Amino acid sequence: MDTNKNLYTIIYSTVLVIVVAVVLALASYLLKDRQQRNVAIETKLMILRSVHLGRNADKAKDKATYIEQEYAKYITDSSITEGDKNLPIYICRLENQEKFYIVKLHGAGLWGPIWGYISLKSDLSTVYGAVFAHKGETPGLGAEIATPGFSDQFADKKIFEGENFVSIQVVKGGAAKGDHQVDAISGGTITSKAVEAMLKSSIGEYLNFFKTKVNSTKN
Amino acid sequence: MDKKIFIEPIFIKNPITVLVLGICSALAVTTKLEPAIVMALSVTIVTGFSSFIISLIRNTIPNRIRIIVQLVVVAMLVILVDQILQAYAYEVSKQLSVFVGLIITNCIIMGRIEAFALGNKPIPSLVDGLANGFGYGLILVALAFVRELTGSGTLYGIQIIPLSWYASNGGFYINNGFMILPPAALILVGLIIWVQRSFSKELIEK
Numbered sequence: 001m002d003t004n005k006n007l008y009t010i011i012y013s014t015v016l017v018i019v020v021a022v023v024l025a026l027a028s029y030l031l032k033d034r035q036q037r038n039v040a041i042e043t044k045l046m047i048l049r050s051v052h053l054g055r056n057a058d059k060a061k062d063k064a065t066y067i068e069q070e071y072a073k074y075i076t077d078s079s080i081t082e083g084d085k086n087l088p089i090y091i092c093r094l095e096n097q098e099k100f101y102i103v104k105l106h107g108a109g110l111w112g113p114i115w116g117y118i119s120l121k122s123d124l125s126t127v128y129g130a131v132f133a134h135k136g137e138t139p140g141l142g143a144e145i146a147t148p149g150f151s152d153q154f155a156d157k158k159i160f161e162g163e164n165f166v167s168i169q170v171v172k173g174g175a176a177k178g179d180h181q182v183d184a185i186s187g188g189t190i191t192s193k194a195v196e197a198m199l200k201s202s203i204g205e206y207l208n209f210f211k212t213k214v215n216s217t218k219n
Numbered sequence: 220m221d222k223k224i225f226i227e228p229i230f231i232k233n234p235i236t237v238l239v240l241g242i243c244s245a246l247a248v249t250t251k252l253e254p255a256i257v258m259a260l261s262v263t264i265v266t267g268f269s270s271f272i273i274s275l276i277r278n279t280i281p282n283r284i285r286i287i288v289q290l291v292v293v294a295m296l297v298i299l300v301d302q303i304l305q306a307y308a309y310e311v312s313k314q315l316s317v318f319v320g321l322i323i324t325n326c327i328i329m330g331r332i333e334a335f336a337l338g339n340k341p342i343p344s345l346v347d348g349l350a351n352g353f354g355y356g357l358i359l360v361a362l363a364f365v366r367e368l369t370g371s372g373t374l375y376g377i378q379i380i381p382l383s384w385y386a387s388n389g390g391f392y393i394n395n396g397f398m399i400l401p402p403a404a405l406i407l408v409g410l411i412i413w414v415q416r417s418f419s420k421e422l423i424e425k
Contacts (some may be wrong), residue, residue, distance in 0.1 A: 003279065003280065003281045003282065004282060004283065009283060009284055012280070012281055012284075012287070012288075013278070013281075013284055015290065016288060016291055019279055020291055020294075022293060023295060023299070024298055024299070027302050027303075028302060031302050031303065031305070031306040034306040035302070035305045035306045035309075038305065038306070038309035039309075042309070091225045122248070141271060160238075170374060178424075193295075211399070216298040
């Protein structure tokens with residue numbers, strides 16, 4: 001058969017593409033549930049880690065189930081309405097009745113999106129824990145924001161000074177001091193500054209909620 | 220079947236050290252053993268099956284769209300591998316990130332299809348593809364072994380260098396941060412090529 005005829009070439013490529021499309025569509029359809037579950041589990045683990053839970057996830061026999069159980073045990077999903085926006089807020093209640101509010105952070109890093117979760121104690125000012133993640137920051141430099149070395153610094157910092165929202169600054173050169181500063185990553189200044197901007201803008205969206213909440217507990 | 224088809228790509232005509240193909244991903248994913256092994260397996264599967272499929276249909280492919288047909292088949296296999304990794308090895312698929320997608324541009328695959336699969340029967344083509352994947356994987360694992368051990372003090376995520384040796388715990392040892400960076404992999408590949416060439420003289424150009 002002459003495989004160089006135009007008609008043959010057109011039919012051949014059409015059939016090939018249809019076969020490939022069917023195979024890929026089928027694979028995507030069959031694997032979708034599992035993939036979505038993986039993403040959901042990862043988010044849950046991050047939320048748990050922001051309140052210092054889920055530390056044993058890697059040792060657990062069935063990591064996914066372990067994370068889901070822990071999450072169901074401690075965390076309640078909730079949301080607040082701010083203007084026309086619906087903002088998620090996660091509430092964590094430990095066995096000793098301590099309560100933490102977890103806020104989702106999202107911003108732009110050097111190369112791509114960065115995100116994270118920060119948990120606040122019930123005074124809604126003192127940070128209990130924080131975790132960060134990134135899509136593609138430079139390994140060894142900006143990517144270090146995802147390590148405990150960076151995120152553990154946030155514990156016990158304060159986002160309010162009296163009534164004023166000051167967020168937390170990320171400062172250069174090991175000069176961090178006081179309640180509102182943490183050390184930046186050397187060589188990762190742009191990403192570190194991006195974390196600072198992300199904290200300010202993401203927590204900023206919740207300010208009204210925090211203020212009413214704090215005032216209502218005072219009175 | 221000729222044993223040479225299997226042995227040659229692994230040791231004598233290794234795709235990385237002799238043909239110098241697939242260097243890019245070899246530098247990028249070899250900081251840790253786990254992603255290197257997954258990458259090696261993924262490439263092996265893709266080279267093996269793309270060679271097999273192309274060899275099966277080699278007599279029906281219109282010559283004018285030969286490269287396009289090859290690309291479609293390779294792309295399909297790569298997407299399948301990517302989807303399966305996302306479903307069953309999510310952590311690793313995140314570490315490999317774009318490099319799974321970039322398997323499609325790995326010259327080893329198209330190279331073997333053009334050089335071997337188009338002119339040989341399906342089973343030898345499959346073996347040739349797999350063997351080239353193994354050859355690639357062997358170098359990847361060797362690089363990752365050295366880089367993870369010296370750069371992070373671990374192997375496959377398990378701590379090998381005792382923690383008490385580290386300077387931060389009052390010891391004398393510091394991980395070699397340079398080994399985690401891509402240039403270290405390039406230097407290591409160079410060393411492997413040097414060693415290989417000094418053993419097999421036929422590789423040395425006149």
